[in-house]
Amino acid sequence: xxxxxxxxxxxxxxxxxxxxxxxxxxxxxxxxxxxxxxxxxxxxxxxxxxxxxxxxxxxxxxxxxxxxxxxxxxxxxxxxxxxxxxxxxx
Numbered sequence: 854x855x856x857x858x859x860x861x862x863x864x865x866x867x868x869x870x871x872x873x874x875x876x877x878x879x880x881x882x883x884x885x886x887x888x889x890x891x892x893x894x895x896x897x898x899x900x901x902x903x904x905x906x907x908x909x910x911x912x913x914x915x916x917x918x919x920x921x922x923x924x925x926x927x928x929x930x931x932x933x934x935x936x937x938x939x940x941x942x943x
Contacts, residue, residue, distance in 0.1 A: 856878065859878055860874045860875045860878050861874075863877060863878055885903060888903075889903060889904075889905055889930060892905055897935070898935065898937075899935050899936070899937030899938065900934075900935050900937060900938050901932055901933055901934045901935040901938055902932070902933045902935065903930060903931070903932050904930070904931050904932075904933070905928050905929070905930055905931070906928070906929050906930075906931050907926065907927070907928050907929075908926060908927050908928070908929060909926055910923065910924060910925055910926040911923075911924045912924065
């Protein structure tokens, strides 16, 4: 499923025009993104939790040349599925 498919499902389930459903989906993604930018977890009970995690800087090797390189610290997004999602899937 891609974003277009998700908008179609929301439009049908909510009895909304596709343009309005697109706005709803975009607003939901913007809210999740904004919270994660502020280092806040997003907990959707029964679905899962989005959170940020910081990776430390470290050393690595270029696989092509074998040369050592410094990997900078970075922030990444994590998702942990909730019980409801786990039960529905498997």
